[in-house]
Amino acid sequence: TSRRKFIKISALGFGGAAVAATSLETIGLNSYLEGLALENSLEKLKQTATYCEVCFWKCAGWVHSDREGNIHKIIGNNIDPHCNGRLCPRGTGGVGMYSDNDRLKKPLVRKLIDGEETFVETSWEEALTLIASKMKAIKEEYGAESMGLLKHGAPGSHFEHLFKAFGSDSIAEPAYAQCRGPRETGFALTFGSWVGSPEPTDIRDTKCLVLIGSHIGENMHNTQVQEMSDAIDQGATIITVDPRLSTAASKSQHWLAIKPSTDIALLLAWMNVLINENLYDKAYVDKYGLGFEQLKAHVQEYTPEWAYGITTIKPEEIRKTARIMAAAAPATIIHPGRHVTWYGDDTQRARAMAILNGLLGSWGRRGGFYFKESISVPKFPHPPYPTPKWGWEDIGEKYPFAEMGITNELIRASIPSEENEHPIKAWMVAGTNLNNSIPNKKLLEEAIDALEFMVVVDTMPMEITGYADVVLPECTYLERYDGIRSATNREPSIALRMPAVPPRFDSKPAWWIAKQLGEKLGLHDYFNYDDYKEVIAWQLKEMGTSLEELEKIGVKKFKRKSGPMYLEDGQNYEFLTDSGKIEFYSAALERKGFDPMPKFTQHPEPQPGYYRLNYGRSPMHTFSRTVNSPNLNDLKSENDLWVNPKVARILNLKKGQYVWLENQDGVQSSFPIRVRVTERIRWDSVYMVHGFGHNNKKLGRAHGKGASDTQLISQVAIDPIMGGTGMRGNFVKILTENPTKTLEV
Ligand code: MGD
Ligand code: SF4
Numbered sequence: 001t002s003r004r005k006f007i008k009i010s011a012l013g014f015g016g017a018a019v020a021a022t023s024l025e026t027i028g029l030n031s032y033l034e035g036l037a038l039e040n041s042l043e044k045l046k047q048t049a050t051y052c053e054v055c056f057w058k059c060a061g062w063v064h065s066d067r068e069g070n071i072h073k074i075i076g077n078n079i080d081p082h083c084n085g086r087l088c089p090r091g092t093g094g095v096g097m098y099s100d101n102d103r104l105k106k107p108l109v110r111k112l113i114d115g116e117e118t119f120v121e122t123s124w125e126e127a128l129t130l131i132a133s134k135m136k137a138i139k140e141e142y143g144a145e146s147m148g149l150l151k152h153g154a155p156g157s158h159f160e161h162l163f164k165a166f167g168s169d170s171i172a173e174p175a176y177a178q179c180r181g182p183r184e185t186g187f188a189l190t191f192g193s194w195v196g197s198p199e200p201t202d203i204r205d206t207k208c209l210v211l212i213g214s215h216i217g218e219n220m221h222n223t224q225v226q227e228m229s230d231a232i233d234q235g236a237t238i239i240t241v242d243p244r245l246s247t248a249a250s251k252s253q254h255w256l257a258i259k260p261s262t263d264i265a266l267l268l269a270w271m272n273v274l275i276n277e278n279l280y281d282k283a284y285v286d287k288y289g290l291g292f293e294q295l296k297a298h299v300q301e302y303t304p305e306w307a308y309g310i311t312t313i314k315p316e317e318i319r320k321t322a323r324i325m326a327a328a329a330p331a332t333i334i335h336p337g338r339h340v341t342w343y344g345d346d347t348q349r350a351r352a353m354a355i356l357n358g359l360l361g362s363w364g365r366r367g368g369f370y371f372k373e374s375i376s377v378p379k380f381p382h383p384p385y386p387t388p389k390w391g392w393e394d395i396g397e398k399y400p401f402a403e404m405g406i407t408n409e410l411i412r413a414s415i416p417s418e419e420n421e422h423p424i425k426a427w428m429v430a431g432t433n434l435n436n437s438i439p440n441k442k443l444l445e446e447a448i449d450a451l452e453f454m455v456v457v458d459t460m461p462m463e464i465t466g467y468a469d470v471v472l473p474e475c476t477y478l479e480r481y482d483g484i485r486s487a488t489n490r491e492p493s494i495a496l497r498m499p500a501v502p503p504r505f506d507s508k509p510a511w512w513i514a515k516q517l518g519e520k521l522g523l524h525d526y527f528n529y530d531d532y533k534e535v536i537a538w539q540l541k542e543m544g545t546s547l548e549e550l551e552k553i554g555v556k557k558f559k560r561k562s563g564p565m566y567l568e569d570g571q572n573y574e575f576l577t578d579s580g581k582i583e584f585y586s587a588a589l590e591r592k593g594f595d596p597m598p599k600f601t602q603h604p605e606p607q608p609g610y611y612r613l614n615y616g617r618s619p620m621h622t623f624s625r626t627v628n629s630p631n632l633n634d635l636k637s638e639n640d641l642w643v644n645p646k647v648a649r650i651l652n653l654k655k656g657q658y659v660w661l662e663n664q665d666g667v668q669s670s671f672p673i674r675v676r677v678t679e680r681i682r683w684d685s686v687y688m689v690h691g692f693g694h695n696n697k698k699l700g701r702a703h704g705k706g707a708s709d710t711q712l713i714s715q716v717a718i719d720p721i722m723g724g725t726g727m728r729g730n731f732v733k734i735l736t737e738n739p740t741k742t743l744e745v
Pocket of ligand 1: 053152153155174175178179180338339430431432433434436437438439457458459460462474475476477615616622623624625626690709710713727
């Protein structure tokens with residue numbers, strides 16, 4: 001059995017805290033409800049600036065709280081370009097992250113008591129001293145680089161600073177190799193620029209929006225949803241390519257119910273039509289493109305008839321949609337998507353999407369992609385970071401186009417082996433529930449088991465906290481300062497996050513935790529402040545504004561400095577690619593032994609009796625972090641399994657019936673999932689919302705509700721270009737009886 005056994009946080013000495021918390025939760029929830037009823041007396045409430053941490057669109061808002069410190073409501077900031085004054089259901093329900101009584105309450109340390117591994121409550125001083133001494137020991141024995149940081153969201157940036165000051169750049173987050181990485185690499189190789197967040201898609205002015213598996217509307221990225229709805233009102237054509245009739249597909253004039261895993265074939269056929277029918281933007285391609293002739297020759301064999309056999313989309317439909325895109329161009333967007341780690345050739349699919357945008361002339365054009373801009377926030381002064389001897393680039397060096405740390409490789413580097421030249425010995429995990437975000441559970445558990453030490457900083461008792469040696473309770477985003485938000489957009493803007501209420505329980509902000517550890521590690525010069533507020537005040541002053549001003553307005557916009565948002569007719573423009581051009585043909589890929597232009601490759605198909613496991617988002621939840629939130633759990637407490645009526649007939653499944661799932665490797669779902677019979681899914685696939693199926697019993701609302709897609713993803717197709725983990729090559733059979741062995745950890 002594993003040394004680091006999962007502990008279902010039931011700490012010794014927890015009783016007292018639990019009682020206090022119950023009453024607090026009642027207060028928190030009641031006051032929230034009262035808050036809704038009290039809308040017209042909102043002016044009596046204090047308004048505090050924040051930006052949302054429920055998902056990573058980072059909408060700015062106002063937290064309304066009363067003098068007693070109860071939060072009544074969070075609303076959007078009217079001048080914020082990320083939300084235009086409106087928050088999505090999850091952002092409004094963000095208060096649930098604060099009021100959730102299942103939150104982590106005190107630092108916990110793993111102890112062996114009477115032969116049982118148990119978490120014991122401890123003081124911050126003791127917990128931090130222990131962590132600092134372990135970090136020092138790792139540094140002395142193996143080097144600082146052997147401390148790995150796996151992180152996500154705002155807390156991650158505070159610990160990244162600590163790690164860099166400490167001497168480690170062994171840092172990674174799932175937002176790259178499990179999410180956006182392939183599209184960033186694919187677009188950077190083509191246009192010389194990352195897509196970034198928010199995506200610079202000019203949806204509000206588009207005439208044709210093409211979604212390749214993007215389910216805007218279920219994926220609630222705020223202004224994108226708002227702009228799409230406006231574009232529909234203004235008569236834009238929506239073309240959605242998805243094996244499932246997503247909400248977006250239901251609003252589309254054209255729903256192409258593609259056979260899963262064949263998108264590149266469709267994209268190549270579209271290129272074929274645009275080029276052979278002379279529908280591409282010739283002037284734009286001539287001026288800005290490189291390698292068009294090679295592309296033209298390359299796509300000749302990829303006719304719509306060829307693609308039909310692969311994608312099941314009729315040639316007439318492929319031609320018709322290509323013509324619609326061209327007629328609307330350059331106000332046409334082939335949307336780059338966001339969670340795009342599907343089949344392992346994802347960078348090439350992103351390249352194909354980028355190339356199509358290039359042919360349509362939509363990059364840098366109104367209604368296509370605008371030239372985004374952000375403002376940089378000055379760095380609070382500190383000594384230069386020491387140079388690590390190795391870091392994420394060495395850990396992931398076999399993926400030549402990786403541009404950020406690769407979580408799965410950092411995890412692999414934590415498993416001792418003779419070939420492992422860059423051994424990771426200990427982890428800090430902050431703001432990421434790895435058990436639910438990293439596919440290939442076996443690899444993750446093997447790595448965790450081999451670690452000498454692991455500390456987890458979280459707000460909730462999640463799956464990952466159960467494996468820690470020390471658990472540190474962070475307070476929620478509503479109770480703390482964090483870095484100033486500065487993101488790319490049409491116009492640069494910044495937003496402030498400050499505490500609306502004091503931290504509940506004995507929780508602390510990440511900046512404070514990082515600073516305390518920094519002080520204990522002798523890194524005071526990197527943390528030369530008492531309160532993070534001082535850092536923010538200094539930065540705002542440097543930017544020509546002040547903390548006082550931002551406290552009043554929450555969001556501040558700045559004028560663009562980089563020039564217009566769109567190319568002017570005939571304008572000379574240098575793209576940031578190697579050639580300065582839009583690279584239809586990528587010599588950079590070729591030099592590293594990859595296809596310079598995308599090709600279609602066949603992917604595994606389900607065996608008889610198995611269905612491809614597809615997953616996605618719901619408007620009420622973000623990954624696994626929101627499932628236990630009292631407010632959001634109320635709206636949706638479990639996921640369901642979308643099954644085509646044909647499959648339901650064969651298996652004799654009834655609507656609402658609970659079933660269990662087993663994948664191609666015999667991995668079974670720990671918990672049952674309810675069947676939803678619907679024509680909206682192809683017969684060869686099933687679908688569920690990601691993030692459910694929690695197995696930590698301390699999650700009072702979420703435990704055992706629904707199934708976990710992550711648990712059923714044991715086959716991972718790694719993208720050889722940038723290291724992303726393709727997760728959609730897993731197949732499940734549907735069991736109507738509870739299998740004897742459950743896999744609960
Ligand atoms: P969550 O599962 O929500 O997302 O992966 P993660 O970032 O790991 O876990 C977030 C953790 O952070 C939770 O434990 C939560 O309690 C904690 N947390 C929330 N707020 C705070 C805070 O303020 N401070 C601290 N310290 N902790 C906090 C997301 C990743 O998952 C992404 S970006 C994508 S796109 C992928 N999606 C995806 C999928 O759709 N399916 C499958 N199977 N895997 C996926 N993995 C990826
Ligand atoms: Fe929060 Fe919703 Fe905005 Fe995401 S889109 S940051 S969850 S309000």
